[in-house]
Amino acid sequence: MDERTYLKRILNVQDSMFRLAKRLLTSTEEAEDAVQEVITKLWANMIQIATLSNIEGYAMTMTKNYCLDRLKSKQASQLRLVHYHHDKATTSLDKQIDARDSVSKLMVFMKDLPEQQQLVLQLRDIEQYDFETIAQITELSEGAVRVALSRARKKIKAQLIKAHNHGIETGS
């Protein structure tokens, strides 16, 4: 594979990488940084990665791992802060989400789901990957992916029905 084809394949997946990074990191700026970082790494290791059959899946796995690492280091540095503002910690997420004008509508539905279910839902509903690729990216078994997806969607359904019955517009 020559450089151009490789670059083209990486750039084809960059939007998906960005959406995944944004799902995990919530900030557009941080997500863009993450995508840049991962693309740089992918480019630097072209010789090894170009031999893989599913470059796109590999790029997504790298993005996921990079973002989770970022979150871990962020949590570690914010541990003291969270401790001092213990009572405010839970409400701050909602406030943060409301405050961000760029936040997606989807985040409203997803915010109460566990990270893994969010990830599976993102990869299936937004990126439309098959179960095999989702399993590769999330490093779960295909069975576990299916379970996570059905659980996530059931929760979404319950939320949607609840919102509808209360006459609350969650969508807009």
Next chain:
Amino acid sequence: MELKQVHKYVDLYFEGQTTREQEVVLMDYFTQPVVDANLVQFKPYFEAIADERRQTYKGKSPVKPASKTKWRRAIAIAAIAIFGFFMTQINTTQAIQPSPEEIVFEEFKAHMYFVSQKLNKGHEGLAHIETFNQTTNKFIKTD
């Protein structure tokens, strides 16, 4: 698309049992302006998905297509090499081409060589005369 089938797909969808093709059908259905009254509660989620898919990466690309500049550099180097080659070619052909003075000199040299050859031949004839002189001297012995 029949409404009955959409209902069936919706049920399958929230169980996590739909195929990707069925999910595409659902997306198309729910992104229409008007949906069935019994399904309207699910519309916001599918709209949110459609919204999310429109998000693209707008950051800088850290990787520049280096091959383009590489090509340009290669072409520039090749052009300089070819130019240099032709220049030296012109110089050497100029060196081979003799000036009018040189032509005259070469002609003169050839003429002189011819003259010298003829002179040598004449000299050979003189050698015979010497031998003749010697033999006649033997005959004419005065003493």
